[in-house]
Amino acid sequence: MKKDRGDIELAGVCKSFDGATYVVDGVNLKIADGAYCCFIGPSGCGKTTILRMIAGHEDPTAGEIVIGGQNVVGLAPVQRRTAMMFQSYALFPHLTVRENIAFALRVRGKSKADRLRAADAMIEKVRLTQFADRLPAQLSGGQQQRVALARAAITEPRVLLLDEPLSALDEQLRVQMRQELRRMQRELGITFIHVTHTQLEAIALADLVVVMEQGKIKQAGAARDVYAHPHDRYVAEFMGGQNVLSGRVEKVNGASFTLAQAAPDGIEVPLQARSTVSVGDKVDIAVRRDDVALVRPGKDLPPGCTTSLPSRVLAIEYQGYFVKVMLDTVPDDEFVAYVPEKTFFADPFTVGDVVMATWATGSALPLA
Amino acid sequence: MSAVLADMPETVAPATTKAIAPSKGGRPWTFYVLATLFSLYVIALYGPMFCIYILSFQDIRGGLVFPMKGHSLHWFVDLFTQVRTGDVKGSFDRSIKLAVIVTVITVVVSFLAGLGFRKRFRGDTVVFYMMIGSLVAPGLVLGLGTGLLFQALGLNASWYTSALGAQLSWTLPFGVLVMFAVMSRFNHVWEEAAYDLGASRWQSIRLVMIPVLAPGLVAVALFGFTLSYDEFARSLQTAGSLNTLPLEIWSMTLNVTSPSLYALGTVTTIVSFVVIGASLGSIVLIQKKRSSSAKG
Numbered sequence: 001m002k003k004d005r006g007d008i009e010l011a012g013v014c015k016s017f018d019g020a021t022y023v024v025d026g027v028n029l030k031i032a033d034g035a036y037c038c039f040i041g042p043s044g045c046g047k048t049t050i051l052r053m054i055a056g057h058e059d060p061t062a063g064e065i066v067i068g069g070q071n072v073v074g075l076a077p078v079q080r081r082t083a084m085m086f087q088s089y090a091l092f093p094h095l096t097v098r099e100n101i102a103f104a105l106r107v108r109g110k111s112k113a114d115r116l117r118a119a120d121a122m123i124e125k126v127r128l129t130q131f132a133d134r135l136p137a138q139l140s141g142g143q144q145q146r147v148a149l150a151r152a153a154i155t156e157p158r159v160l161l162l163d164e165p166l167s168a169l170d171e172q173l174r175v176q177m178r179q180e181l182r183r184m185q186r187e188l189g190i191t192f193i194h195v196t197h198t199q200l201e202a203i204a205l206a207d208l209v210v211v212m213e214q215g216k217i218k219q220a221g222a223a224r225d226v227y228a229h230p231h232d233r234y235v236a237e238f239m240g241g242q243n244v245l246s247g248r249v250e251k252v253n254g255a256s257f258t259l260a261q262a263a264p265d266g267i268e269v270p271l272q273a274r275s276t277v278s279v280g281d282k283v284d285i286a287v288r289r290d291d292v293a294l295v296r297p298g299k300d301l302p303p304g305c306t307t308s309l310p311s312r313v314l315a316i317e318y319q320g321y322f323v324k325v326m327l328d329t330v331p332d333d334e335f336v337a338y339v340p341e342k343t344f345f346a347d348p349f350t351v352g353d354v355v356m357a358t359w360a361t362g363s364a365l366p367l368a
Numbered sequence: 369m370s371a372v373l374a375d376m377p378e379t380v381a382p383a384t385t386k387a388i389a390p391s392k393g394g395r396p397w398t399f400y401v402l403a404t405l406f407s408l409y410v411i412a413l414y415g416p417m418f419c420i421y422i423l424s425f426q427d428i429r430g431g432l433v434f435p436m437k438g439h440s441l442h443w444f445v446d447l448f449t450q451v452r453t454g455d456v457k458g459s460f461d462r463s464i465k466l467a468v469i470v471t472v473i474t475v476v477v478s479f480l481a482g483l484g485f486r487k488r489f490r491g492d493t494v495v496f497y498m499m500i501g502s503l504v505a506p507g508l509v510l511g512l513g514t515g516l517l518f519q520a521l522g523l524n525a526s527w528y529t530s531a532l533g534a535q536l537s538w539t540l541p542f543g544v545l546v547m548f549a550v551m552s553r554f555n556h557v558w559e560e561a562a563y564d565l566g567a568s569r570w571q572s573i574r575l576v577m578i579p580v581l582a583p584g585l586v587a588v589a590l591f592g593f594t595l596s597y598d599e600f601a602r603s604l605q606t607a608g609s610l611n612t613l614p615l616e617i618w619s620m621t622l623n624v625t626s627p628s629l630y631a632l633g634t635v636t637t638i639v640s641f642v643v644i645g646a647s648l649g650s651i652v653l654i655q656k657k658r659s660s661s662a663k664g
Contacts, residue, residue, distance in 0.1 A: 057560060078566040090561035094579045094658055104565035107575070135658060155566065 006158035013063035474592030507601030550584025
């Protein structure tokens, strides 16, 4: 049904507002046509600036932005065939839902009958028919978001850009609207680029997750890659779900090395993707919180576990299907185990208990 | 998991604003003291004006002071028919025309200034303070200067040239200040959204900015009109040979000794109230129209 490709390529894109500091600093990225891409990072990392540059609301200081094989730098949003959904939706307060959605057709000089027919079809698509004559102020947050989505989509853009689209909603609605966004993306079959600072949102939605820090891309890949195989400490800590430990390499033995730590025999870590490690290097490793098992001292370790770290339980939080146990395993870093609810309550710990934290040796991941 | 908790919208504590006066029992004595003070203030504010309105409705025996002698509309008829009272009709016409011209120019220029000042530019503070300066400058002096300048240039001072300019030096800064306040409530993202949806600059102004800012523009217009309509100091030396209404009233106070003067006061007050009523009415109408078109 669509003729134009919406694949995007960013090549050496830089942006500086004051000529001295770079908000976006040499970003290279390829986004496939029809992909759902999430930019994620803390505020001020440049993710929104990238979005606005793709949208045509800012010009890059350097670099190229290519959409569908065409360099679009300097073109207006209409010429780029992109549409943006603004963070606070930016619905026109004096226009009704129908008029808001028909706005883009109105400025293109479509006749009133044509544009209202198209708007009504779109209103039906986002299930707002009974609210068509209301003003934005008379709608709930979720309804406003659907209007904003419909207004952006009516021009049949090849790329839809969403700036923190769910941040104005409460938690329950956010999960619901998340699915709606994904559904719309599939129906429209176009590229979505979504900026967020919420990890869960990014990994739930995206085909391509792009983690950013201080204007640079730290890691870009499939959601599962980024979550389960973070490149470095920053990504591991930002995406969450990992314990990060650091230590010096004590000895290298073939396909694995040993990290000096509080454990009596050190921590054995498989080399995996990391090719070279030499004795004395300071290395960060990540261990998934749900890979950590807790054993009472003196008991046998589960099979496959060679490392166990003596720890004291600092706090326990019940989370429903799992229990979050916070430990003082490593002196400076947080160390947390997610224990399945049933396992935990078979032999519950209390705060102050001494336990052995252990994990299957193969699941420890050395970081860059 | 902690990310979920961190992203929960902050729960806002229910507002605990209570009336300052305790709700049970009678009002405190301070209420009566302050109420008396306020009543006296209102009487002092409106009393003198009401004296004039009341005295304008006397019959032919009426004088300039109380007690009231009979009641009729005699002095209103007198006002518009008798030549000896001066050129009331002519000056009224001029004042209205001048106020309309001033209003249009004030609204247009204030709106454009509002657009200009959305972003900072080199020298913006200088421009701003120069504008405020003309508010602070004594009107009489400014008027005198304008009159002198026209004379020096060999131009005839008249109400639609020199007086117009002198009045604009007064209404424009006011209009621009009001416009700034109005503009501060305009979310620039709306413009960005319009641009994103393909609107040209002009379409974005016509279809988004002006409709959203309409109530504020009416307020600017109201300011322009009323400031011009009763402007005296700046017009005194710049109106030339034909008077505006405030100048005419002033000259009447010097040589007319009948309740006609009071009748004129009543008429001008009514005109002011009609203008204010029309402005506020149009704001209400704009808002009504929006919410009713929204009901469906």
